[in-house]
Amino acid sequence: MKKGFSAFIGVVFVALILAACSDDSGSAGNGVEIPKGATEVVMWNLFGGGDAEYMDEIVTEFNESQEAYFVNNVQQEYDEYYTKLLTSVGSGKGPDLGIAHSHVLPELVSQGLVTNIDDYAADVGLNWDEFNQNVLDVTIYDGNNYAVPIDTHPEIMFINNDLVDDAGLLNDDGTPNFEETPEGFVEFLTSLKETLPEDKMAFAFSSTGEDPYRIWWALYNQMGGEHLVSGDLDNPTYALDHEKAIAAAEYLYDLYHTHEVTPLDLADFYSDFQSGNAAVMSTGVWATGIWETTDDLNFTPMPFPNMFGQEAAWASSHTFVLPYYDDADEEAQKGAVEFMKFATDNGADWARAGHIPSKDTVLESDEFKEMPYRSEYAEVADYVKYVDRTVHARGIQDIVVRNLDTYWAGDATAEEVFAMIEQEVTDLIAE
Numbered sequence: 001m002k003k004g005f006s007a008f009i010g011v012v013f014v015a016l017i018l019a020a021c022s023d024d025s026g027s028a029g030n031g032v033e034i035p036k037g038a039t040e041v042v043m044w045n046l047f048g049g050g051d052a053e054y055m056d057e058i059v060t061e062f063n064e065s066q067e068a069y070f071v072n073n074v075q076q077e078y079d080e081y082y083t084k085l086l087t088s089v090g091s092g093k094g095p096d097l098g099i100a101h102s103h104v105l106p107e108l109v110s111q112g113l114v115t116n117i118d119d120y121a122a123d124v125g126l127n128w129d130e131f132n133q134n135v136l137d138v139t140i141y142d143g144n145n146y147a148v149p150i151d152t153h154p155e156i157m158f159i160n161n162d163l164v165d166d167a168g169l170l171n172d173d174g175t176p177n178f179e180e181t182p183e184g185f186v187e188f189l190t191s192l193k194e195t196l197p198e199d200k201m202a203f204a205f206s207s208t209g210e211d212p213y214r215i216w217w218a219l220y221n222q223m224g225g226e227h228l229v230s231g232d233l234d235n236p237t238y239a240l241d242h243e244k245a246i247a248a249a250e251y252l253y254d255l256y257h258t259h260e261v262t263p264l265d266l267a268d269f270y271s272d273f274q275s276g277n278a279a280v281m282s283t284g285v286w287a288t289g290i291w292e293t294t295d296d297l298n299f300t301p302m303p304f305p306n307m308f309g310q311e312a313a314w315a316s317s318h319t320f321v322l323p324y325y326d327d328a329d330e331e332a333q334k335g336a337v338e339f340m341k342f343a344t345d346n347g348a349d350w351a352r353a354g355h356i357p358s359k360d361t362v363l364e365s366d367e368f369k370e371m372p373y374r375s376e377y378a379e380v381a382d383y384v385k386y387v388d389r390t391v392h393a394r395g396i397q398d399i400v401v402r403n404l405d406t407y408w409a410g411d412a413t414a415e416e417v418f419a420m421i422e423q424e425v426t427d428l429i430a431e
Contacts, residue, residue, distance in 0.1 A: 030074045038070040041335040043097040045073060046081040050289050054353050061349070062342045069335035071097070082394075089113045089323040096329065097336035100147065102138045102317040102386055103393040106233050109141050110391045115322040116144045120337040130361045131344075138386050139319055141233075147319035148340040151347070151355035153285050154315035154380045155214040157305070161298045163279040167195040174300055176280075182251060182307045189261035192279045203255065203262040204269040204278030207408045211269075211283055212252060213401045214314035218304060219248035221312035221385040228396060229388050229429060236390045238426050246414045249407060256408060264409070288354030288373050301373050303380045315384035317358070356381045392429050399424045 029042045047055050052075060059073040074095065076084060082104060088094035090113060100108060108114040121128070128136060131149065139147040164170045169177045169191060178188030192202035206212060225244040229236035255261050266272060273281040274294050282304060291299050304313055320340040322333055343350070347357025348367040356378050362368055363378055387393055400421055407417045 029072045032072055034070050034072070035067065038067060039329075039331045039335050041069050041071045041097055041332050041339060042095040043071050043073050043099075043336070043339070044076050044081070044085060044095040045099045046076055046078045047099075048078060051286070051353050054350055058343050058346060058349055059339075061346065062339050065342070066338075069338060071335075071339050085323075086111070086113060089325070092325055092327070094323050094325075096323070096332040097339065098321045098323055099150075100319050100321050102147075102149070102319055103397070105139065105141075105147055105319065105321070106389050106393060107391045108321060109146050110234055113324055114146050115324045115328070115333070116146060117148060117322055117337060117340075118145050120322070120334055121145065121148075121341075123334060124338045124341050126337060126341040126344075130359045132358060132360050132363075132381050134382055134384065135317060135358045138317060138389070147321045148337075148344060149358040150318040150320060150344060151350060151358050152315045152317045152381050152384050153355045154303075154313040154377070154384050155211070155218065155282060155284055156301055156303055156313070156377050156380065157280060157282045158273065158287065158291065158299050158301050160273065160276060160279050161300055162276070163196060163200060164192070167192050167279065169195075175302070178305075180305045180307055185305050185307055186255070186259055186261070189255070189280065190259055193261050196279060199277065201263065201272065201278045202280060204266060204272040204281040205255075205262045206266065206269050207256055207262075207264045208405045210397075210401060212408055213397070213404055214284075215282060215304065216245075216248050216252055216404060217314040217385070217387070218312050219251055219308060220245055222306055222308035222310050223248055224308075224310060227388050228400070229390055229392070229425065233389060234391050236388070236392070236429055238422060238429070240418070240422065240425075242418050242422075245418055249404065249414050249417070253407060253414070257410060285354040285356060285377060289352060290354075292373060301376050303377050311383035312385045313380050313383065315380070315386060317386075318355070390429070392425075395428050396425055399428065 029040065034040045045055055056073055059071045063070055085094060085098055128145065135149045135152045139145055139149055159176050161170060161174065164176050169188065171177050176188065178184045189202045196202065223244045225241045227239040230239040231237045256264055269281060272278045274291065274297060276297060288301055291297055306312065322336055344359050347359050347362035348365060348371065351357050351368060351371060351374050357363060357368065369375060387397065403417045403421050406412045407414055
């Protein structure tokens with residue numbers, strides 16, 4: 001897991017370009033005053049909106065809870081975050097503590113840009129047994145822990161209780177009344193479409209981008225599909241089961257085109273649900289924090305239906321990582337892991353954003369159980385299906401999303417789309 005010389009030179013070159021375009025004089029921090037006697041721990045984060053606020057509150061709580069360390073929380077632009085993180089760490093000028101999505105970890109691990117956390121974890125009392133094993137597994141490489149998962153954030157479903165009740169499809173316990181089968185879900189959405197007023201829609205859902213891709217991945221795994229690529233981290237082999245992949249895509253395609261239970265090309269499907277004009281919508285758990293602050297929106301979150309025999313849902317995780325440096329400040333690194341423990345111990349604070357905390361001990365706490373909505377979907381953490389662990393994960397996702405968009409639009413057949421996906425992914429992993 002060492003960086004190759006040529007890869008390192010490329011990293012440094014891009015880092016120099018970024019440094020030249022920056023006005024922060026090469027510092028990883030943001031110039032805040034560090035309390036006397038405290039070791040500064042510079043943290044870069046990629047969060048925006050409510051996520052950023054909740055993480056900032058956790059940082060403040062940590063800083064106020066002790067005097068040995070001061071976490072300097074530096075907000076970064078999301079679109080530039082990973083380029084800046086990889087290049088800055090590669091040049092030795094990055095943060096002491098970073099945040100990475102689980103699908104980006106293979107790149108960081110492969111290039112030797114993150115440190116094995118196990119030794120520091122033992123020093124600060126970070127107990128791996130407290131984590132949900134399914135979520136923790138995505139951070140383990142060659143038996144070593146290279147990240148601390150903060151959460152898992154799956155794609156789930158939200159229902160407008162009032163509209164579903166008006167259609168006569170709400171059970172006495174507040175759950176939607178449908179059979180959790182492929183046919184049952186279609187019948188449910190079709191009944192909503194036929195029963196609701198014309199200015200209301202059955203299912204608000206995007207027909208482009210990552211949301212339909214995530215549901216496709218969930219359905220593919222529910223059908224028994226396991227991989228898009230498999231094997232070696234750096235040099236995987238193409239492994240998509242085209243029969244299952246096409247069947248999953250066709251099911252979703254039919255919701256748009258055959259059953260017409262969701263319109264194509266919605267301008268803003270979030271707004272359609274938030275304004276009370278849609279009975280059902282699907283997106284990530286992070287929307288929970290938005291909906292619960294929306295006046296007069298009576299909703300219930302729930303796992304996306306497991307319709308094809310195997311429990312599965314798309315998800316990613318936010319993780320804490322410890323960047324690797326030849327001359328790393330060990331005290332700052334220890335402080336970074338102290339903060340990782342504090343933040344995950346206080347996962348109920350992070351759950352306010354809607355995410356599922358990574359620790360079972362948090363999920364079992366009264367503080368979490370007393371929070372509204374979250375327990376309705378916390379179980380999904382046990383069966384989320386992460387994308388394949390490969391250094392090509394981001395490139396593969398771009399390929400699949402772009403090609404599936406042409407299928408949802410009706411511009412290509414499923415067979416043509418997956419033939420193109422195979423060609424492009426095969427070319428990518430051969431580079």
